[in-house]
Amino acid sequence: MLEGLLAPPHTFVGEASQRHDLQGLPSTPRTPSLQPKKNTVLVSHGRPPWYAEDGQRTSDAFVIGVAGGSASGKTHVARQIVRKLGSIPTIIILSQDSFYKYHNEKELALAHANLLDFDHPDAIDMPLFASCLADLKAGKQSNIPVYSFAAHQRLDETKYLYGATIIIAEGIMALTDPALRALYDLKVFVQCDSDLMLARRIKRDVKERGRDVTGILDQYLRYVKPSYDNFVQPSSAHADIIVPGSNNDVAIDLISTHIQKQLKERSHNLRGKIAVPHRYISSPSGTSSPENILEEEVDLDIMRSTPQLAGIYTILRDRTTRRQDFIFFTDRLSTLLVEHALQYLPFVPKSVTTPIGVETLGKKLDTQFICGVSILRSGGALERGFRRVINDVPIGSLLIQSDSKSGEAMLLHVGLPFYIRHRHLAEQTYVFRRLLFPAQIGTAAAAFMAIRILLDHGVQEDRIIFVTFLVACQGGVSVLKRAFPGVKIVCGAVDNEMEEGWLEGYKGEGNPEGKGRHVWVMKPGMGQIGVKS
Numbered sequence: 188m189l190e191g192l193l194a195p196p197h198t199f200v201g202e203a204s205q206r207h208d209l210q211g212l213p214s215t216p217r218t219p220s221l222q223p224k225k226n227t228v229l230v231s232h233g234r235p236p237w238y239a240e241d242g243q244r245t246s247d248a249f250v251i252g253v254a255g256g257s258a259s260g261k262t263h264v265a266r267q268i269v270r271k272l273g274s275i276p277t278i279i280i281l282s283q284d285s286f287y288k289y290h291n292e293k294e295l296a297l298a299h300a301n302l303l304d305f306d307h308p309d310a311i312d313m314p315l316f317a318s319c320l321a322d323l324k325a326g327k328q329s330n331i332p333v334y335s336f337a338a339h340q341r342l343d344e345t346k347y348l349y350g351a352t353i354i355i356a357e358g359i360m361a362l363t364d365p366a367l368r369a370l371y372d373l374k375v376f377v378q379c380d381s382d383l384m385l386a387r388r389i390k391r392d393v394k395e396r397g398r399d400v401t402g403i404l405d406q407y408l409r410y411v412k413p414s415y416d417n418f419v420q421p422s423s424a425h426a427d428i429i430v431p432g433s434n435n436d437v438a439i440d441l442i443s444t445h446i447q448k449q450l451k452e453r454s455h456n457l458r459g460k461i462a463v464p465h466r467y468i469s470s471p472s473g474t475s476s477p478e479n480i481l482e483e484e485v486d487l488d489i490m491r492s493t494p495q496l497a498g499i500y501t502i503l504r505d506r507t508t509r510r511q512d513f514i515f516f517t518d519r520l521s522t523l524l525v526e527h528a529l530q531y532l533p534f535v536p537k538s539v540t541t542p543i544g545v546e547t548l549g550k551k552l553d554t555q556f557i558c559g560v561s562i563l564r565s566g567g568a569l570e571r572g573f574r575r576v577i578n579d580v581p582i583g584s585l586l587i588q589s590d591s592k593s594g595e596a597m598l599l600h601v602g603l604p605f606y607i608r609h610r611h612l613a614e615q616t617y618v619f620r621r622l623l624f625p626a627q628i629g630t631a632a633a634a635f636m637a638i639r640i641l642l643d644h645g646v647q648e649d650r651i652i653f654v655t656f657l658v659a660c661q662g663g664v665s666v667l668k669r670a671f672p673g674v675k676i677v678c679g680a681v682d683n684e685m686e687e688g689w690l691e692g693y694k695g696e697g698n699p700e701g702k703g704r705h706v707w708v709m710k711p712g713m714g715q716i717g718v719k720s
């Protein structure tokens with residue numbers, strides 16, 4: 188009956204961090220006790236593309252609401268579901284505790300005297316809870332408040348989250364609010380014996396929340412129990428499934444199976460709709476010159492070919508080029524490319540006085556919101572050029588790789604600059620996307636996903652400037668431009684040989700140790716713009 192009291196404390200956040208978590212954990216250092224409790228947990232194995240050919244989203248995250256009394260086992264149920272669904276990419280547990288309201292001095296004093304009611308629905312910022320959940324469900328980023336039980340206060344920091352396939356929202360009031368309920372695909376209530384809940388709560392609050400037994404009992408009788416009877420228990424009427432608060436393995440199995448079935452059905456429906464090509468689409472016009480086709484069809488900004496540009500490309504393509512020359516010339520090329528791409532930033536007239544006192548009219552950059560995002564893995568060649576041209580520019584990264592089974596692009600890591608992580612800034616920001624893996628722009632899958640991620644964050648399409656050394660084939664770029672016509676694509680050259688066949692031919696050749704891997708570097712080990720997949 189009281190087996191819960193003997194259960195070891197779970198540190199699920201730590202467990203999540205051992206996987207490919209998209210976002211870091213709460214930024215405050217964690218000690219075993221008195222920490223902001225279970226605010227969010229993120230587990231990720233990479234996320235598949237959810238977008239159709241037109242660049243629009245095809246499916247929302249699946250959302251489960253888990254309610255029940257305090258210490259009924261809501262978190263336990265949520266964590267067990269995550270474990271059972273281990274192979275599904277990116278599951279977030281969002282706790283209602285994160286949304287306790289900010290308290291003024293007077294309320295804080297009451298809280299520390301155990302005289303503030305944390306069990307009334309008004310204690311929780313429900314509109315914020317619902318809007319964060321709605322954003323995450325719709326595939327947008329969200330900055331979640333962080334709450335401290337020890338301080339009885341919302342902290343100044345927030346926790347950035349993005350990219351969930353499944354979200355579990357848990358809390359005592361998770362089923363009381365109609366706006367929240369409307370977001371759930373599945374509603375669960377954890378029904379637990381009151382004695383067991385009280386016993387568990389005493390144990391937990393002493394151990395984890397720095398409380399004493401007398402205070403816990405006072406609070407329980409004054410607020411927790413009446414709230415359970417008036418608000419929490421009645422909300423069970425909204426549940427699709429009632430799960431017992433102990434010995435609930437079978438119920439958790441059933442829920443997990445149901446979620447897996449639902450996701451499978453969604454993915455069946457999606458297949459065919461997801462049109463980001465794994466192989467490029469061939470030219471409908473059949474025109475013979477790829478360079479012409481590109482310029483005609485997709486409004487691509489290819490740098491004007493000058494003898495010195497052609498010279499750089501020749502050196503980079505030459506398999507006999509020495510490593511240090513390769514690095515030198517990729518750096519030079521990246522600087523030229525970024526300088527060229529700068530024309531898409533807003534400039535306004537500016538008048539200055541020269542050293543000899545003559546007033547002259549020039550131009551100045553008219554934005555302070557500029558950042559770069561690299562698609563990993565790749566060298567830092569474009570990054571160095573970017574930093575050389577724009578001082579102190581924030582640069583983030585995305586790791587997107589093909590799933591070995593499905594071949595679909597998978598998002599494995601999001602490290603976006605501050606500007607993009609905050610929607611109100613993201614909307615004003617100009618983003619230089621640097622794609623350093625030509626094979627990927629050949630098929631556009633990673634590029635497609637990367638642009639979609641920026642749009643999810645609120646970056647405006649016409650403020651994304653995609654800079655790449657080389658465009659490999661027309662199909663990928665056409666798909667990209669069709670879906671995102673506002674995005675500017677700036678490249679140094681079009682390589683009409685850089686097709687799937689060319690890549691196949693290149694495998695191994697010039698890369699003796701790279702058997703079976705796609706390698707664009709012209710010489711083994713040059714590394715700067717070479718990527719192995």
Ligand SMILES: Nc1ncnc2c1ncn2[C@@H]1O[C@H](COP(=O)(O)OP(=O)(O)O)[C@@H](O)[C@H]1O
Pocket residue numbers: 190191192194195255256257258259260261262263264387391432433434435
């Ligand atoms: N099914 C269960 N079997 C055993 N112990 C459990 C079970 N569910 C919860 N517990 C224990 O009860 C305590 C409170 O559970 P928790 O999930 O944190 O409650 P809630 O999130 O509802 O406040 C924890 O110590 C947990 O390990």
Ligand SMILES: Nc1ccn([C@@H]2O[C@H](COP(=O)(O)O)[C@@H](O)[C@H]2O)c(=O)n1
Pocket residue numbers: 256257258284287298305306335336339340358359411
């Ligand atoms: N400063 C606070 C805030 C909330 N509580 C109690 O937490 C309970 C909800 O959390 P569970 O993990 O138990 O669902 C709720 O019953 C509040 O009384 C608190 O003690 N101090």
